[in-house]
Amino acid sequence: MTGTVASPARLSKQLDDGLAAVERAMLDVTNSRVEVLRAASQHILSAGGKRIRPRLLLLTYLALGGDDVARVARPAAAIELMHTASVVHDDINDHGILRRGRPSVNAIWGRTFALLTGDFLFTAVYELMAPYQQLNVDLARAATALVEGETLQASAVKNNTFTREVYMDIIALKTAALFRAAAVIGAKMTGVGENEANELGEFGFNLGLAFQITDDILDIVADEESLGKTSGIDVHQGRGVAVALHAGNGNGSTQVIDPVEAIKRKMMEGDSIEKARAQAALLVDSAVARLSALPDSPAKQALADLALVVIQRET
Amino acid sequence: MTGTVASPARLSKQLDDGLAAVERAMLDVTNSRVEVLRAASQHILSAGGKRIRPRLLLLTYLALGGDDVARVARPAAAIELMHTASVVHDDINDHGILRRGRPSVNAIWGRTFALLTGDFLFTAVYELMAPYQQLNVDLARAATALVEGETLQASAVKNNTFTREVYMDIIALKTAALFRAAAVIGAKMTGVGENEANELGEFGFNLGLAFQITDDILDIVADEESLGKTSGIDVHQGRGVAVALHAGNGNGSTQVIDPVEAIKRKMMEGDSIEKARAQAALLVDSAVARLSALPDSPAKQALADLALVVIQRET
Numbered sequence: 001m002t003g004t005v006a007s008p009a010r011l012s013k014q015l016d017d018g019l020a021a022v023e024r025a026m027l028d029v030t031n032s033r034v035e036v037l038r039a040a041s042q043h044i045l046s047a048g049g050k051r052i053r054p055r056l057l058l059l060t061y062l063a064l065g066g067d068d069v070a071r072v073a074r075p076a077a078a079i080e081l082m083h084t085a086s087v088v089h090d091d092i093n094d095h096g097i098l099r100r101g102r103p104s105v106n107a108i109w110g111r112t113f114a115l116l117t118g119d120f121l122f123t124a125v126y127e128l129m130a131p132y133q134q135l136n137v138d139l140a141r142a143a144t145a146l147v148e149g150e151t152l153q154a155s156a157v158k159n160n161t162f163t164r165e166v167y168m169d170i171i172a173l174k175t176a177a178l179f180r181a182a183a184v185i186g187a188k189m190t191g192v193g194e195n196e197a198n199e200l201g202e203f204g205f206n207l208g209l210a211f212q213i214t215d216d217i218l219d220i221v222a223d224e225e226s227l228g229k230t231s232g233i234d235v236h237q238g239r240g241v242a243v244a245l246h247a248g249n250g251n252g253s254t255q256v257i258d259p260v261e262a263i264k265r266k267m268m269e270g271d272s273i274e275k276a277r278a279q280a281a282l283l284v285d286s287a288v289a290r291l292s293a294l295p296d297s298p299a300k301q302a303l304a305d306l307a308l309v310v311i312q313r314e315t
Numbered sequence: 316m317t318g319t320v321a322s323p324a325r326l327s328k329q330l331d332d333g334l335a336a337v338e339r340a341m342l343d344v345t346n347s348r349v350e351v352l353r354a355a356s357q358h359i360l361s362a363g364g365k366r367i368r369p370r371l372l373l374l375t376y377l378a379l380g381g382d383d384v385a386r387v388a389r390p391a392a393a394i395e396l397m398h399t400a401s402v403v404h405d406d407i408n409d410h411g412i413l414r415r416g417r418p419s420v421n422a423i424w425g426r427t428f429a430l431l432t433g434d435f436l437f438t439a440v441y442e443l444m445a446p447y448q449q450l451n452v453d454l455a456r457a458a459t460a461l462v463e464g465e466t467l468q469a470s471a472v473k474n475n476t477f478t479r480e481v482y483m484d485i486i487a488l489k490t491a492a493l494f495r496a497a498a499v500i501g502a503k504m505t506g507v508g509e510n511e512a513n514e515l516g517e518f519g520f521n522l523g524l525a526f527q528i529t530d531d532i533l534d535i536v537a538d539e540e541s542l543g544k545t546s547g548i549d550v551h552q553g554r555g556v557a558v559a560l561h562a563g564n565g566n567g568s569t570q571v572i573d574p575v576e577a578i579k580r581k582m583m584e585g586d587s588i589e590k591a592r593a594q595a596a597l598l599v600d601s602a603v604a605r606l607s608a609l610p611d612s613p614a615k616q617a618l619a620d621l622a623l624v625v626i627q628r629e630t
Binding site for chain 2: 118
């Protein structure tokens with residue numbers, strides 16, 4: 001399906017409408033009769049967040065000629081809720097006390113309810129996606145990848161096996177797979193074929209890698225207040241991109257370093273952050289190259305802009 | 316679809332084949348490349364368990380004339396994995412160290428990996444069910460109910476609001492909803508209509524209530540060795556059926572009692588266990604009554620037998 005080329009003003013309205021529908025869908029599906037689940041879900045959802053995954057899905061859909069954003073609000077909400085569920089569980093394992101500028105669910109309601117709230121958000125994803133068939137296959141794989149990535153990360157920290165290759169593997173699974181699913185689902189909902197959807201999926205995947213590298217850079221350099229979450233935790237868990245760029249020197253070696261020590265050491269050497277930024281920029285370039293086959297449109301331009309924002313953001 | 320009436324020997328073989336296919340499906344979908352997820356999943360799965368939910372699904376399918384058990388193995392595996400996921404998370408929140416006669420995932424791999432293993436099992440459910448559409452709606456609702464029930468329970472303990480009504484509400488959500496889904500899905504996969512599927516669903520629902528009440532009785536009376544999980548934990552969490560039967564005296568009152576104290580006190584009064592057993596027996600009667608419209612068959616008989624086993628079991 002290739003719709004009429006929309007004006008920038010129309011795109012802006014469609015995107016706003018789509019994101020508003022996503023918010024409604026998320027609040028609606030988390031409106032549990034069980035008070036603590038409702039309250040904790042709404043606490044984390046109303047704290048905002050960049051909503052980059054729903055944006056990616058909506059813009060992909062619009063760039064491929066889709067024109068009924070209400071139709072894609074449910075899958076877009078499901079993807080954002082899956083991310084949110086992982087965030088809530090992450091804060092349990094990392095003892096994170098700040099998230100999006102607010103106390104984490106864990107900090108307010110305690111571990112038991114944070115665990116159950118994360119589970120509840122996963123089941124909400126499942127409810128939202130139940131009516132779909134093939135799209136569920138795409139999202140279910142991303143869900144598994146997400147949990148595998150988080151586990152690989154925890155294992156690498158525990159076993160002290162954090163190399164550049166492991167880092168890239170982790171962020172591919174825990175972040176980029178969900179970005180890919182967002183783009184693939186947005187594409188497939190316009191009715192395009194597998195090949196075109198996969199091309200957009202690669203755009204999303206590379207964007208996801210760049211996003212996570214940028215996130216890890218920000219985690220190292222940002223102070224707690226501006227980032228809005230407990231800074232240093234990710235560093236402490238050894239996620240730092242400094243490790244990614246230097247450990248093993250890209251040769252897939254068995255060189256194993258203590259992640260926290262490595263980050264500190266590399267930070268002092270001075271250029272690792274710059275190298276990470278350069279890598280993220282390259283990933284964004286290769287993401288944007290995937291858009292070349294698309295007809296020009298405000299939505300295509302917005303996808304390219306989104307990719308730039310991902311690496312240029314300061315929070 | 317009404318197949319040929321099978322002989323008891325044929326039923327037995329079909330059930331064995333079906334359960335074996337369920338085991339294969341569970342091992343297959345949890346065969347993660349991430350070692351700890353694979354190991355922890357296989358640890359809990361290979362410990363066995365009664366597999367009552369897959370049995371319920373398979374027997375419902377067979378009792379309604381279905382005759383290709385391989386077709387229902389995936390949904391049956393999904394339902395057992397959903398239960399398993401909740402068990403793994405439950406052991407985190409309850410600090411359970413024994414499960415099915417083995418150390419819990421939590422006890423061996425620690426909290427972080429137990430949390431991620433539970434998440435992984437939830438995503439495995441999602442992967443297994445992705446190809447289905449309407450059945451996903453049924454299972455997704457049960458998934459939400461399960462988490463809501465667990466949360467309601469934790470809230471009732473924390474806020475000291477554990478009455479008979481709350482107890483029945485909790486077990487309806489956390490246990491009976493999944494039993495209902497097992498029966499509904501088994502029924503729908505034979506192609507029967509909504510009404511007939513719902514009738515079987517009510518069978519499953521009542522069976523689930525009886526199952527949970529019996530579980531709670533066993534939790535009070537069984538010693539740790541024979542039960543194979545850390546006994547007393549459920550009592551300590553205030554789940555005891557004694558509370559269910561006596562707190563509030565069934566009048567929906569606001570009478571609030573400390574669950575642990577209440578259980579101990581009521582236990583000494585002596586007849587609460589008997590009353591709980593009687594309630595479970597009544598629920599099984601009303602479950603079995605739902606089977607009356609079914610044509611006689613070994614599978615129908617096996618469903619009725621399953622209902623009796625649920626309340627007569629000693630572990």
